[in-house]
Amino acid sequence: MSESTETVEQQPDPDPVMAEIGRGMELSQRGERDAARGVFAGVWDRLGADGDPFHICALAHSMADVQDDPREELVWDLRALEAADLVSDERVRRAGVVSPVAAFYPSLHLNLGDVYRRLGELEPAREHLARGLGAVGALGDDGYGQLIRGGLDRLAERLEGPGPSSD
Structure with missing residues (x-):
């Protein structure tokens, strides 16, 4: 019997922060903006401004969408853009983004x-x-x-x- 040298691409481990952001996005898409803001605020409290820029970008981009005040939306949109500038393609690949x-x-x-x-x-x-x-x-x-x-x-x-x- 010969051994197979089949290459198996390894999937990245599930990212609990991205899973939580995804949960907030689902709430937002269902129109539950207050609940989504609560989820995002909890993630932000754990991440802080010095957290992983990939997480901050995703979180801020999503948080902006559930703001009622356009000035608050602007703050989150700017935060997302600033964080994106710090994200590498390697970090994105590790997150499973193509x-x-x-x-x-x-x-x-x-x-x-x-x-x-x-x-x-x-x-x-x-x-x-x-x-x-x-x-x-x-x-x-x-x-x-x-x-x-x-x-x-x-x-x-x-x-x-x-x-x-x-x-």
Whole structure:
């Protein structure tokens, strides 16, 4: 009998922090924004500002989406962008994410552009739109990539319009 030298790709161990962030995202998607904020706040309390930048990026990006006050949303969106700048492609791979860190930026800039637009701060909104559009090449040609590209297109249309709105 011969031995098989089959290569088995090892899956990363489940990340309990990402699992908790995922739980908060599920609550958010079900419309349970207060509960999601509570989950995210608990994760933030454990991570702190000096935690793993990958975790902070994911957490802050998600926490921004459940804020009622656009100024608070902006704080979390900026925190997500700052953390992304500290994440390596190696760290992303260890987390089991197939896309590079560069693929995070279109969405991060889309969110920042939109919140600045809603705050009536049109110059930073346009700057983040331009940065998001400049980064779309890192996105795949899949549903997620199409979603983000569509969001950037809608943001561009809104920025050409008469002014900020709450939509």
